[in-house]
Amino acid sequence: MLNDKRYLVLEDGTVYEGYKLGADGESAGEIVFNTSMTGVQEIITDNSYTDQIITFSYPLIGSAGFNTEDSESLLPTARGVVVREAIEHPSNFRSTENLDGFLKSNDIVGISGVDTRSITKKIRNSGVMKAEITDSSDHAKTVEAIRAMEFARDQVKRVSTNTPYISTGTGPRVALLDFGKKENIVRSLNQRGCDVTVLPHDSTSERILQLKPDGVMLSNGPGDPADVTEAVETIRNLIGQIPIFGICLGHQLIALAGGASSYKMKFGHRGANQPVKNLSTNKVEITTQNHGYAIDEDSLKDTDFEITHIAINDNSVEGIRHRSEPVFSVQYHPEAAAGPHDASYLFDQFIEMMKAGGGQSNA
Numbered sequence: 001m002l003n004d005k006r007y008l009v010l011e012d013g014t015v016y017e018g019y020k021l022g023a024d025g026e027s028a029g030e031i032v033f034n035t036s037m038t039g040v041q042e043i044i045t046d047n048s049y050t051d052q053i054i055t056f057s058y059p060l061i062g063s064a065g066f067n068t069e070d071s072e073s074l075l076p077t078a079r080g081v082v083v084r085e086a087i088e089h090p091s092n093f094r095s096t097e098n099l100d101g102f103l104k105s106n107d108i109v110g111i112s113g114v115d116t117r118s119i120t121k122k123i124r125n126s127g128v129m130k131a132e133i134t135d136s137s138d139h140a141k142t143v144e145a146i147r148a149m150e151f152a153r154d155q156v157k158r159v160s161t162n163t164p165y166i167s168t169g170t171g172p173r174v175a176l177l178d179f180g181k182k183e184n185i186v187r188s189l190n191q192r193g194c195d196v197t198v199l200p201h202d203s204t205s206e207r208i209l210q211l212k213p214d215g216v217m218l219s220n221g222p223g224d225p226a227d228v229t230e231a232v233e234t235i236r237n238l239i240g241q242i243p244i245f246g247i248c249l250g251h252q253l254i255a256l257a258g259g260a261s262s263y264k265m266k267f268g269h270r271g272a273n274q275p276v277k278n279l280s281t282n283k284v285e286i287t288t289q290n291h292g293y294a295i296d297e298d299s300l301k302d303t304d305f306e307i308t309h310i311a312i313n314d315n316s317v318e319g320i321r322h323r324s325e326p327v328f329s330v331q332y333h334p335e336a337a338a339g340p341h342d343a344s345y346l347f348d349q350f351i352e353m354m355k356a357g358g359g360q361s362n363a
C-alpha cells in the first residue's frame with residue numbers, strides 16, 4: 001500500500017509532494033542539505049542539526065540500516081529528514097531498524113519520494129531557508145506559518161549535558177565543554193587513553209580549572225556561535241591557562257573569544273568529502289563537515305590567531321591556532337563519524353600538547 005501523502009513546503013512557496021516517512025505530525029525548521037553517501041545514523045543524531053531539516057542529496061538512504069551503537073547522541077534534535085528513496089529492507093547484519101522505524105523511534109518527521117536533487121540545487125542557489133514537512137494540503141497557510149516562525153536561540157542549552165560525568169581513561173585528563181557534542185569526540189579521546197570529564201556548556205573557567213585537567217576540549221554544537229556568549233567569556237579566561245582544542249562550534253567560539261567575528265554562510269558545508277588544505281604541510285585532507293557559519297578571515301588579522309587550514313572549494317577558514325599559546329581548532333570534524341579519518345591526527349596533536357604541558361600545536 002502506498003504511504004500516505006506528505007508535503008515539504010519551503011519558505012519561498014515551493015511545494016514538494018511525497019510520502020509519509022517516520023513519525024506522525026508535522027515539523028518545521030531550517031532546511032539544509034548533506035551530500036554524504038554513508039553515515040546516515042551519525043548525521044541524523046548529530047545535535048548540530050538542532051532545529052534543522054536534513055535533506056540527503058544522495059538518493060538511496062538507509063541501506064546500512066540503523067543500530068544501537070552508532071548514534072552520535074541518544075536524543076536527536078533534528079526537525080526532519082528528506083529523502084528521495086527510503087530503503088525498507090537494509091542489508092547489514094548490524095541493522096536492527098530501517099529508516100522509517102528509526103525516525104519513528106526518535107519521533108522525527110520525514111518525507112520520501114521527493115526530488116532531493118532539485119531541493120539541493122534550490123538551497124545552493126537561494127541559500128538555506130525555513131521549511132515545513134506536513135500532511136496538510138493547505139499550502140498557503142503553511143507558507144504563512146513558516147514565514148512567521150522564529151527559532152529560540154538557546155539551541156546549545158537544549159542539547160548540552162546538564163550534569164557532569166566522566167568517561168574514564170588512564171591518560172591525559174580532558175575537560176570537555178559539551179555544546180551538543182558528537183559522541184565520537186569522546187570515543188576518539190578515550191581510544192587514545194584520555195580520561196574525559198564532560199561538562200555542561202555554561203561551566204565557568206574557575207570550575208573547569210578546579211578539576212585540574214591537562215586540557216580542554218570544546219565540542220561541536222548547533223546554532224549561531226554569536227549566541228553562545230557565556231562560553232566565549234569562559235574560553236577567553238582559559239586561553240593562556242591550559243591547552244585548548246576546539247571542533248566546529250568550539251572552533252568558532254575560540255575565534256570569537258580571540259576577538260574575531262563569524263558570519264552565516266549561504267548554504268554551509270555538510271558532507272564527508274570536503275577538501276581542506278593544511279597550510280603547514282600543504283597537504284589536502286578530505287574531511288567531514290557540518291556547519292552553516294564560518295569565521296571571517298579578515299577579522300582574524302587583528303587577533304593573536306593565525307589561519308592553519310582553508311577550504312579548497314571556497315577558501316573559507318577551516319582551522320586556526322594561537323600564535324603563542326597552546327590553543328588550536330578546526331571548523332571540520334576530525335572525529336569523522338562518519339567519513340574519512342584524514343584529520344584524526346589532530347587528536348594526537350592535542351595529546352602531545354597536553355603531555356608537553358601546553359607547548360605550541362603545529363596544526
Ligand SMILES: NC(=O)CC[C@H](N)C(=O)O
Nearest residue numbers: 048220221248249292293
Ligand atoms: N557542527 C557544528 O558544530 C556547527 C557549528 C555551528 N552551529 C554552525 O552551523 O556553523
